[in-house]
Amino acid sequence: MSPLIKRLPRELVHNIGKYLGIFLLMAVSIALTSGFLLAAHSISVIIDDMPETYVIEDGRFTTAFEATDEQLDAVRDTASDSGGIELYKNYSFDASFEKTQGDNARNCTVRTFEHRTQVDLAAYAQGGEPQAADEIAIDRVFATNNDVSMGDTVALNGVEFRVVGIMTLADNQALFQSNSDFTVNTLSFGVAEVSSEGFRALENTGFLPSYTYSYRFADRDLSVADRVDIEKDMVSALSDAHANVTDLTDVDSNQGIGYAKDDVSGDSAMWTTLLYIIIVIMAFVFVVLTSGTIEEESAIIGTLLASGYRRRELVAHYLALPCIVGIAAAAVGNVVGFTLMSEPMRNLYYGSYSLPPYCATWSWGVFFQTTVVPVAVLVLVTLVGLLRKMGHTPLQFLRHETSKGGVKRGFALPERLSFTARFRLRVFLRNLGNFATLFVGIGFASLLLLFSLAILPTMSHYAENLHNTVVAQHQYSLKAPLELEGTSDEREAWKAADTLQGVEGARLSALENAADDAQEKADALKVAAETLQVEPTLEAMQKAQDAQNAFAKSQDAFNSELDGVAADLGATRDDVVDMIDKVSDLNLDDENVHPVNTVDNGADTIAQAEKFAVYTLQYDRGEGNGEETIAVYGVQEGSRYWTDMDLGSGKAVFGGGLVDKFGFKQGDAIELYDKYEDKTHTLTFTGDEGTWGTKSTMNIYMSLDDFNAMFGNDAAYFNGYVSDEPLTLDSRYVASDLTPSDMDAIGEQFTGMMDDMIGMLVGMSVFIFLVFMYLLTKSVIDHNARSISYMKVFGYRDREVSKLYVRSITWCVAASLIVCQPLIIASLTAIFKAMLLSYSGNIEIYVPLACILEVIATGFATYLVVALLHVRHIKKVPLALALKNAE
Template sequence: MTPLARRLPRELRKNIGKYLGIFLLMCGCVALTSGFLLAAHSIDVIMGGMRDEYAIEDGRVTTSFRATDAQVDAMRRAADGVGGVDVYENFSIDARFRHAEDDDGTNRTLRTYVHRTQVDLAAYCEGREPAADDEVAVDRVFAANNGLSLGDEVLLCGRAYSVAGILTLPDSQALFASNSDFTVNTLTYGVAEVTPGGFAALEAAGGAPAYTYSFCFADRGLTVAQRTDAEKDMVSALTDADARVDELIDADSNQGIGYAADDVSGDSAMWTTLLDIIIVIMAFVFVVLTNATIEEESAVIGTLMASGYRRRELVLHYLALPAAVGLLAAGLGTALGVALFTSPMRDLYYGSYSLPPFHVSWDWGIFVKTAVVPSALLVGITLLALLHKTRRTPLQFLRHEASGKSGTKRGVRLPERLGFVARFRLRVFLRNLGNFATLFVGIGFASLLLLFSLAILPTMTHYADNLENSLVASHQYVLKAPLELKGTSEERAQWAAAERLQAVDGAVLSRAQDAADGLQDALAELAAAPSMNAVAAIQDAQEELSARLDEAADALGCTRDEVVDLLDQASKVDADDENAHPVNTVDNGAEAIAQAEKYAVYTLQYDRGEGNGEETITVYGVSPDSRYWKDLPVGDGRVVFGGGLVDKFGFAAGDSVSLYDKYEDRAHEVRFDGTTWGSKSDMNLYMSLDDFNGLFGNADGYFNAYASDEELRLDSLFFASETTPDDMRAIGDQFTGMMDDMIGMLVGLSVFIYLLFIYLLTKAVIDRSARSISYMKVFGYRDAEISRLYMRSITLCVAASLVLCLPLIIGSLTAIFRAMLISYSGNIEIYVPWSAMAETVAAGFVTYLVVAALHTRSIRRVPLSEALKVQE
C-alpha cells in the first residue's frame, strides 16, 4: 500500500458523517429512481402490446341516435381508400351505481357495455365474464376504491346485479368520464360489462344508451395523418347520410387509451431529471468539501509535490473516496431499487390505472441511467474541480495560496463602530461566502421539493374549487338535440309515441306504412271502379297490414291496437317544421320549468403550438340577461374569454384566435377584445345565444343544454350528460387519493436533503475555522461562547436563505407547472398557501437545529493543540 493510500481509511473515519450522508442520499435517490424506471418500463412493455393482444380500436364515433345500416355502410365505404375499416357497435349506458351492502349516498356511475368479443377485449383479473343477465364484471380500480369483491350484489339503474368478474378494459386504462376531463376519476366513475340481456334490462330501467361505433382499420400500420384523413371522411359520410355526429375520437387522442402511457413516460423523464439534478448538486457539494480539504491540507500537498509526487497521483488520491462512495451508492441503490422498490412504484400506477396483470421486464438502459450516468456525473464534476484546484505550484501550496491569490490575504475593512462579536460573526460569513452561496442553492433546491410536495394538494384542491364555482347552477344538462320543457299533455303524448316508435327498426315501420298505403290505394281503386279484383286487392292489403302491424306489435311489446294508436299520435308531430323542437315527455312542473334556462354548448380545438397538441375549448351561447351567468357582458358580437384561456396562452386585447372544428373540418376566427370572465381555471368562450347560432350556422332558437337549480327529468333519447358540483368535488378527492403516497415520499426526501445539505455545508464552515476555534479556546473562551459566535452566523445565513429563496421557489414552481401541464387540457394556477410556506421554513429551520446540535459537539471536540501547529 502506498503512503497516500494509507491516508484513505483515516480520511474516511475522520469524515464518516460527510461520506455516509452523501452515500445514503445518493443510494436512496438511485434506489427510488431505479425502482420507478423498472416499474415504468415494465408497464410500457405491457401497454405496448395491448393494441394487438386486446384488439384496441383505432377510433370511435358517437352519434346522437342509433345509426341505420345505410349510415354505417356509408361510413365503411368512406374508408375504402385506406384499405377498408371494420365498424363495431360499442354502445354503453352510464348506469347509476349503488353498492347494496354499503351505500354512503355518493353519486357513482358505471359506464356499462355489452361484453365485447371483437374489439377492446377485456382482461380479467379475477372471476369470469358475465354469463347470466343479472351478472356484471366491474373495473378493477373502481372495485378496489369502492370495496367490491366477487359475489357482491350491486344496483345499476336500480336493478340488482351480482359481481361475476373483476376486469380491465383496454379503452379505459385511465378512467375518464369525458375525454375533455382534466384528470381520471376512479372514485365515482368506472366501467363494466354485462350480457346483451343485462344491457337491455338497463335500457328498460331508464338507462340512456350512448351510440358509440368503434372502428379498426384493416391496415393497422396507417400513419396518424392517414388515419385522421380517413376518419374525417367517415364523419363526412355519416353527416351526408343524415346521421348526427356528437363526437369523433382517434385512439391517439383518446385519454382512456393514451393517458396512462403519457403519464408514465412523463414521470419517467421527471424522475430521471430529478436524479440528475440531485447528483449534480451532490457533485458540487463534493467539490466544496474537497476544496476545503485541499485548502486545509495545502501545506501537506505542497510538501508531497516538492517530494516528487505528481499532480495526477494527488488528484487520484483526493478523487478516490468520492468516486468509491458514488460508485458504491449507485450500484447498491440500483440493486435495492430493483429488489425493493419496483412493487411500491408499480402500485402507484396500478392504484390509478386499469392495466392488465403486471410482469417485470428488465432493461439495461435503466442500469445506465441510474448507475452509470450518476457515477459518471459525480466523478466527472469532482475530477474537473480537482484538476482546477491542484494546478498551483508546490510553493503556492506551501504558502497556503491554493485559492490562487498570491501574497498576504487582507480582509475587508469593517466599520469600527461594530462590536467585536458582530465583526467576528461578519468575518466568519465573509470568509465562508462561497460555502454559504452553495448552502443557499442547496436550501433552495430542498425547499423547492418540499414546497412542491406541500403545495400540490392545495393547488389541485384550489383548481377543483374553481371548477366547482364555475358551475353556475346546481345542474347543467347537455342534450343531443333541442328539447322543449314546456308543452301540453297532448304534445307530450304525441312525442312519447314518436320516441317509442323510434326504438323499433325503421324497416319494420316502413313495411307497416307501405301496407297502410297499399290499403289506401286499394280502397281508392274500389271507389273509382268497383270490381271483384278491387275487393280481392283490399282483402290482400288488409291481410298484409295486419301482418305488418303484428310484426310492429311484437317489436314494441304491445297489441296491434296500441300500435295503431301510437302511429296515429306520432303522425300528428310536424316533422317538417324546422323550428319545432321535440317536447319532453315528462312534465317537470311549472316552477322547475320556469327557473330552467336554455343555453348552447359546442367544443372547438385550439393548437397549443410547439407540438403540445390541441386544447379543447368549450364555447357557450347564453342569454345576455341570464339569471345564471350573472354580469356576463355578451351580445352585439362580443366574445368573452375565460380567465384560464388568457392566463394559459397569454392572449392580448385585439388578438384574433383561430379555433378548429374537427367535426365540420373548418376553422372559426374569434377576436379577443380584452374582456374576461371567470377564474383562472375557466377555459371557456362565451357569447350570446344568437351570436352562437350565427357562428355555427344553426337555426334561430337552437339550443342544446339547460342550466337549472332544480333537478330535471329529461327524455333519455335526448339526454347527453349532466354536471353537478359533486362531479367537480370528485376531482379534488381523486387527486388527494392519487398523490398521498407520492407526497409522503417527496416530503421525506426533501427533509433528508435538507438535513444532508445543511449538515455538510455548515460542517465545512466549522472545519475551515478549526484553528480559529482552537485559538479562542486558548484565549479562554468557553465552548458555549464559541458556539454562539460561529453558529449564530450560520443560523442567520440559514434563516435568511429559507426566507429569501421563497419568491424564487414560487416563481420556479409556476414555471415548472406551466411546462409540465402545457400539453394537458385545462389551466392550473400554482396555489401556495401561507401555511405551506410556513411549514417549509419551519421544516428547514427545525432540521437546521438538529444539525446545529451536532455541530456544537464538533466545536467541543476541536483540540487546543490545533493552535500550536506551525503555519506560514
C-alpha cells in the first residue's frame, strides 16, 4: 500500500470546504435529475401501455353535419384491402361549465362525451362511470384546478349533473381545446363523460354536438406510410360522398394523445443535458482546484518524483479524492432522488397532464445515466487535467515552473498607476486561467437563473401577443357559410329547414316518400276522373274507383308519417305542413345558396361584422421536426379589423411569428401542403411589407377573393365572422367563438404550470452560484497564499490584504456578471428556438431589464456571502508560510 494514502484524510480535512462544496453541488444535481428521470421513465411506461390498455384510436375525422350511412360506408371501403377499419361515433358538446357551489370565477368549457365503452376508454382515479341521467365523470386535472370534488353538483349548458367519477380520458392526456393550440389549458377547459340519457339531455338544450368519428385499423401493424395513404383515401371518399370534412387528425398528430409523451421525452433530454453540463463544469472545477493543489505542493511532487515515485502513482493519488467525493455524491444523490425527489417531480406532470394513476418503475438506464456516466465523465476530465499538469520534469516541479497560465512576472505595468491598482491588476493577470473558469461558471449559473426568471415574463409576453392576434372581441368559425342578412321570409324558411333537420333521417325520408306517393296517386286520380267524364264507361268508373282508393290509402300513409314527424317535433300536423311549404321555396340543391341566420342581429351589428375564410395547411419544419399547422386566412380588402395589410393581386402576408421562427427571406417560395386534398400550394414571401402581426402570429393572410381562387371555392364562400359585437348565430353552423379572454387564459395556464419548476430552478441556480463562486474564488486565494503571507510579514493588516486580493476578485465577479448578460440572452434565444422548433407556434424570448438586474443582484449578493468566507480564510493564512523554502 502506498504511503501517500495516509495523506488523503489530512487533505480532505484541510480542504473540507472545497470537497464539501463539490459534494453538495454534484449530489444536489444528481438528486434532482435522477428524481426527475425516474418519474419521467415511470410516466413514459404508463403512456406506452395506454394504447392497448385503454383502446386508443388510430385517428379521427369531423364532419360539419352528421355523416350518413352511405358516407360512413365509403370510409369503410377505403380500408377494405388493408384489413378493414372500425368506426366509432365520438360525438361531443363543448358545453359551458358552472359550479353550483363555491367560487366559479372562470368562464370554463367542458368537452362532454357520451360514456364510451369501445374506444378511448377512461381511467378512473376516484369513483366510477356515470350511469344515471344526472351523473357525470370529470377530468382529474380540470377538477383539481377548479375545486371540483366527488359528489359536487355542476351544470353544463344549464343542465345539472352530480360528479360520480374523477378520471382521465385516453384521448385527452393533454387538455387541448384545439389541436393547433400551443399549450394545454387545464384551467378553463376540461373533458367529461355522461350517460346516454345525460347526453340526450344536453341535446335537448338546443345545442348541436360536434360530429366526430374515431377509427381503428384492424391491422395493428400498418406502417405509417400505409396508414397515411388510407387516411388520404378516406378524405377523398368522404368528399366524393358530399360530406363536408372539417378535420382529420391522425393519432401521431393528435396533441391530446401525443403531447404529454413528447414533453416528458423532451424534458428528460433537457435534464440529462443539464446534468452533464454541470458535471463537466464541475470536472473543470476539479481540474482547477487539483491544479492549484499541485502548484502548492510542487516542491513535494518534485521531491517524490526525484525519489523514485512514478507519475502514475502521483496521478492516482491526486485523482483519489475527486473520485471518492464523486462516487459518494452520486450514491447519495441517487438515493435522495429515488426516495424523496421522484414524488415532487411526478407532481410537476400530474399537475398538468391527465394520466392514469402513477406507478413507479425502476430503470437501470436512469441509474446508468445518473451514476455511472457522471462519475465516468468526472474521472475522465479530471484525469486529462492531471496528466497535462503532471507532464513536467522533477526540476520544473522543484522550481515551481509548472504554471503555464496567467502573465509572466516580468510583464511591465504602467508607472502612472498606483501601487494598489498595479497590485490588483497583477493578481488578476497571474490568475487569468482561474478567472476565465470563474467567468464560465458565472455565465452558466447566470444562464440558469435568467432562464428561470425569464420564463414567466416570456410566457406572459407570448400570451399578450396572442391576445393581440385576436383582432376583434369575437372571432366566429363556422362549419358552413351562414348569411347574416336576409328577409323575414327567408329567415322563417331557413328556420323551418333547421327544425326539420331535427327529425330522424329515416322518418323524414319516409315522409318525403309518402308525400311523393300521395302526389303520384293524386295525379292518377285526376287522370282517371277526367277519363270518366269523357268516356263514362263501366271500366273507366272502376279505374276511377281504384285510383280513389289508392289515393285515400296514400293519403292515410302520408298523414301517418306526418303525425310521426309532428310528434318528433312536438308540433301540430298543420305546423309541419307549413314548415314543408316554406322549405319548398328554398333551393337546397344549389351549393351556391347559403343558409340565412334565423335570428336578426340588427342592422348596426350586422354592418360592423366582417366575413372571412380560414383553412389549415401544413409546413414541413425540416430536419425531422414534424409539420407546422398554419392557418391561411382570406380577409376583406380594406378590412376594419385586419388593418395595414396590402392585399389583393395574389399577394400573401405572413405572420411575424412564421418569419421569425423559420427565417424566411424576401423572394422565398414557401410550400404548404393540404393533407385533406393531397395538394401543395406555393406562396411567395415578399419581405418586410409582406409581414404582419407580432412574433407570435403564425398565420398567412390574403384577400378573400384570392383565398377562394386558390382553394377552388365559389366566389361568395366564407366560413367565419369577426365582430366587436356578440352575434347570435344558429348553433348548427357555429364551430367556435374565439375571444381575447381565451388567449388570456394561456398566460394564467403557464403561470400555474411553471410555478413549482421555476422555484426549483431559481434555488438550484443560486446554489450553483454560491458553490461555483466559493470554489473558484477560493482557488485564487489558495494560489496566492504565499504572497498573502509575505504581505502580512511586511506589516499589512488582514483588512488591507483582503482589499488587495478580495477586491480584485470582486471586480472580476462584477465584470463577469455584467459582461456575460448579452451572451446569455443570445444563448437563451438560440436555445429557445432549438428547443421549440418541433412545437407549434413561436415564442419570442422576452427578458425585461428587471430580470437582468435581478440576476446581477442575486449573483453579487451570493458573492458577498462568499467574500465574507474568504476574508475569514485570509485571516488564517499563517506568517510561517512566507518562511518556507520556495525552492
